[in-house]
Amino acid sequence: MPMLESLIDKIKTAVAPSPIACTACRTEFPAKQMKKALMVCPSCGQHLRMDARARIEATVDAGSFGELFSDLKSEDFFHFPGYADKLEKAEKLTGEQEAVVCGTALIGGNPCVLFVMDAQFIMASMGSVVGEKITRTFEYAAEHGLPVIGFTASGGARMQEGIVSLMQMAKVSGAVKQHSNAGNLYVTVLCDPTTGGVTASFAMQGDILIAEPGALIGFAGRRVVEQTTKTALPQNFQRAEFLLEHGFIDCIVPRAELPETLARLLRMHKKPATDIA
Amino acid sequence: MTAYEKLKAARASRRPTGAAYVEELFDSCIELHGDRRFGDDAAIVGGIGMLGDTPVTYIAIDRGTDIHSRMAKNFGCPKPEGYRKGLRLMKQAEKFGRPIICLVDTQGAFCGADAEERGQGEAIAENIMEMMDLHVPVISIIIGEGGSGGALALASANRVYMLENAVYSVISPEGCASILWKDSARVADAAEVLHITAADMKQYGIAEEIIAEDFRNFPAMCASLRTTLERDLAQMAELSPDQLQQTRYERFRKFGIFREA
Ligand SMILES: [Zn+2]
Numbered sequence: 001m002p003m004l005e006s007l008i009d010k011i012k013t014a015v016a017p018s019p020i021a022c023t024a025c026r027t028e029f030p031a032k033q034m035k036k037a038l039m040v041c042p043s044c045g046q047h048l049r050m051d052a053r054a055r056i057e058a059t060v061d062a063g064s065f066g067e068l069f070s071d072l073k074s075e076d077f078f079h080f081p082g083y084a085d086k087l088e089k090a091e092k093l094t095g096e097q098e099a100v101v102c103g104t105a106l107i108g109g110n111p112c113v114l115f116v117m118d119a120q121f122i123m124a125s126m127g128s129v130v131g132e133k134i135t136r137t138f139e140y141a142a143e144h145g146l147p148v149i150g151f152t153a154s155g156g157a158r159m160q161e162g163i164v165s166l167m168q169m170a171k172v173s174g175a176v177k178q179h180s181n182a183g184n185l186y187v188t189v190l191c192d193p194t195t196g197g198v199t200a201s202f203a204m205q206g207d208i209l210i211a212e213p214g215a216l217i218g219f220a221g222r223r224v225v226e227q228t229t230k231t232a233l234p235q236n237f238q239r240a241e242f243l244l245e246h247g248f249i250d251c252i253v254p255r256a257e258l259p260e261t262l263a264r265l266l267r268m269h270k271k272p273a274t275d276i277a
Numbered sequence: 278m279t280a281y282e283k284l285k286a287a288r289a290s291r292r293p294t295g296a297a298y299v300e301e302l303f304d305s306c307i308e309l310h311g312d313r314r315f316g317d318d319a320a321i322v323g324g325i326g327m328l329g330d331t332p333v334t335y336i337a338i339d340r341g342t343d344i345h346s347r348m349a350k351n352f353g354c355p356k357p358e359g360y361r362k363g364l365r366l367m368k369q370a371e372k373f374g375r376p377i378i379c380l381v382d383t384q385g386a387f388c389g390a391d392a393e394e395r396g397q398g399e400a401i402a403e404n405i406m407e408m409m410d411l412h413v414p415v416i417s418i419i420i421g422e423g424g425s426g427g428a429l430a431l432a433s434a435n436r437v438y439m440l441e442n443a444v445y446s447v448i449s450p451e452g453c454a455s456i457l458w459k460d461s462a463r464v465a466d467a468a469e470v471l472h473i474t475a476a477d478m479k480q481y482g483i484a485e486e487i488i489a490e491d492f493r494n495f496p497a498m499c500a501s502l503r504t505t506l507e508r509d510l511a512q513m514a515e516l517s518p519d520q521l522q523q524t525r526y527e528r529f530r531k532f533g534i535f536r537e538a
Binding site: 071072073074075077078080081082128129131132135157158159161162163164165166167168169170171173174175176177178181196197199200201202203204205217218219220224225228229231233237238246248 | 388391395396401402405408409426445456470472478526529530533538
């Protein structure tokens with residue numbers, strides 16, 4: 001039955017995931033292979049962006065993740081042009097309610113609380129929900145004496161929530177400080193891209209700052225900097241390697257080595273007697 | 278006045294700058310320079326002065342008054358060393374139990390390559406986090422433009438005042454317009470949707486106080502502002518250092534509008 005066969009073919013091509021092209025060298029790889037390689041280009045080593053769930057799966061001990069604060073949803077309280085639409089599209093695209101996923105997990109057997117930002121969701125800009133979830137993550141961790149591991153990726157504050165989004169920077173910073181004052185560890189993993197108000201708050205407030213190779217990390221956008229400075233910028237400007245050179249991060253760790261590095265750090269900061277539920 | 282008219286008023290070149298307020302509000306000021314790390318940013322003026330009978334630490338963003346001082350001050354866009362100077366003076370104030378008064382007036386933190394190299398993001402992040410932990414009273418006054426993180430780095434305070442025509446925004450209305458409509462000329466519309474006015478700040482609890490403007494009688498206006506500052510500092514003097522820190526955290530903790538299932 002040729003008609004049925006062609007229909008099956010059509011379905012097959014529709015269902016088969018399209019190959020993923022490396023953003024640096026443009027080489028295409030089957031989606032399955034790219035995902036197995038943790039979205040690191042097998043040809044040139046470029047670390048491509050990764051969604052929050054894949055990141056969690058690649059980082060924590062299998063089956064150890066327990067999501068927290070997943071029932072918070074953003075509101076278009078300023079009736080900002082296009083915001084309601086943007087939220088709906090982002091939800092459909094990612095299957096997430098917001099741009100950050102939080103929860104408890106074990107890494108190499110070590111308990112911690114995680115927050116993972118997902119740049120696919122409105123560039124993981126920080127509005128009320130992102131700010132609130134991360135604040136609660138630090139409060140929860142402080143209450144239970146647990147370390148926080150934060151994967152940052154963000155375009156900055158969420159313009160659509162106006163000044164309320166700016167205030168999230170101070171809210172989260174206050175929670176980070178309280179968690180820190182209690183002697184708890186906070187490790188930031190700076191992922192591509194970490195910019196604007198997120199760089200200017202909790203991304204830079206970790207006890208230990210790790211970056212992924214090649215990640216863009218900065219405050220102002222490159223184009224704005226170019227217009228302001230009116231000179232050519234070095235090629236690696238605002239890249240992880242540039243920040244390391246200028247003393248603003250502790251180390252660069254390839255994605256495949258992250259779980260082991262984080263496990264070691266967590267082990268070395270273990271408190272003598274914690275009562276972990 | 279529309280939001281856009283207020284934006285223009287906030288940016289008006291004849292509007293008093295941070296340094297003018299310092300001179301009018303405080304007596305026997307001693308200016309303190311430098312961040313002890315890299316340099317001295319002229320965009321931020323800081324020091325110790327007397328507010329009535331009380332020594333206070335003041336930190337003011339200053340746009341400058343003529344082309345030379347404006348160039349030297351980067352038109353009031355602070356560099357990392359400016360924020361670090363501010364933080365140094367805040368820590369010093371905390372050591373000596375002095376209240377801190379910040380005067381904020383900036384389009385935003387400076388966006389040059391040198392600022393990025395020296396960690397503009399880190400400098401702002403550090404200021405905000407350390408301000409949330411200060412154990413002395415902090416009052417910030419937005420006297421002109423409160424431009425996003427570059428303003429918040431001196432406004433993570435116990436109380437925030439807005440001048441009548443001052444604005445406070447997460448992004449410049451020009452930037453917002455060019456993102457939203459690919460048309461930076463639609464500034465007026467952007468100013469409207471962003472909610473940037475003093476009345477907006479009061480409504481959303483971002484600012485406690487709106488200060489009436491009367492620049493023709495600037496000394497009188499500042500005398501009244503001084504009375505408001507003294508009133509609030511007297512109230513905060515009742516709080517313990519821990520309570521000052523805790524109530525500041527609670528002030529910011531409540532910000533956020535969302536649904537919870
Ligand atoms: Zn590649």
